[in-house]
Amino acid sequence: MNDPIRQELITSVGLDLPETNWKIRLLEEIRYLLEHDFHKLISILYRMDVSEGKLRGLLQNQPEADAAELIAGLMLERVAQRQQTKTTFKQPKAEDDNEEKW
Numbered sequence: 001m002n003d004p005i006r007q008e009l010i011t012s013v014g015l016d017l018p019e020t021n022w023k024i025r026l027l028e029e030i031r032y033l034l035e036h037d038f039h040k041l042i043s044i045l046y047r048m049d050v051s052e053g054k055l056r057g058l059l060q061n062q063p064e065a066d067a068a069e070l071i072a073g074l075m076l077e078r079v080a081q082r083q084q085t086k087t088t089f090k091q092p093k094a095e096d097d098n099e100e101k102w
Contacts, residue, residue: 008079012048023072030068030075041071050074 006022009015017025033041045055051074058070 004083005076005079008082009075012079013044013075023076026072026075027068030071034068034071045071045075048075048078050078 003022006017006019009022009026010017015026015029030041033044045052050071055071055074058065058074059067062070
């Protein structure tokens, strides 16, 4: 089973996410980064273009919630948005790729 969201996360984040239980592995990695390498987590979120304002709002409005789960949710939401954009704006393959199209 090739999950496009999992594949996008592997590419974007560079994490080793096994085929099974990859969401649990993602949460574990986020928790680790929160505690041990916060700058790397911020860098990953920046590269993924996760909304800083949305993240701040979620963390402020839900202080009792697990921060790793909130961050993972935003990451998954962003990856799903990117997949949707790719699908929406996908260019059909040209039959003759050698010829320039104007």
